[in-house]
Amino acid sequence: MTKYKLHSTDKKTWFHFRSDMKSRCEAFTITYIEDGTVCMTGDYGTLTWKRDGVQGTDYGFPNKSSGISYFAEKVHRASTFQTIKDWEYERAIKELKKELKDDEDIGGLEKLEDHWGEFETQDEFIRFLSNELELDCESYSIGEDYTRSFKFKFKLIINVSNRILKEISHE
DSSP: OOOOEEEEEOSSSEEEEESSTTOSSSEEEEEEOTTSEEEEEETTEEEEEEOTTOOTTOTTOOOTTOOHHHHHHHHHHHOTTSOOEEEOHHHHHHHHHHHHHHTTOHHHHHHHHHTTTOOOSHHHHHHHHHHTSOOOOTTOOTTEEEOHHHHHHHHHHHHHHHHHHHHHHTO
16 A cells, blocks of 8 residues: 655644655545544545544544444445445355355255356346345345445555544644
């Protein structure tokens, strides 16, 4: 991951990071609003999240113990339009093959192989699992994962959050 350095800050509400202090490329700004909303804007798009019950100098940032699912919940709550997860056919097939093998469902695995490549959407795939394999798929998330972009942003946020909190504590 690119190393970012704090370029400028008011030590309260905004923090501007750059990978190269002489360039505006590979840069982003994090803005904190007292209601617990945090907004990151820059070369990697915009990411907004809001922590509930933020008080004092919490600043709403994730910390070392924050998991990506907890963070995703906060991002979704702040702005539902942001893409957090995606579905990939290849990932779904791989996960389902493993699950069917673990359950020793050879017939289900053979049925799945007979229909290889027929599914273009997650809905089509889930319908097949429900109808043909008779799997309970109401809350099935097979083939879903956090997007690469969201995973990258989460790692970046954890990294810079620690730097921001360190900067704030040295007032």
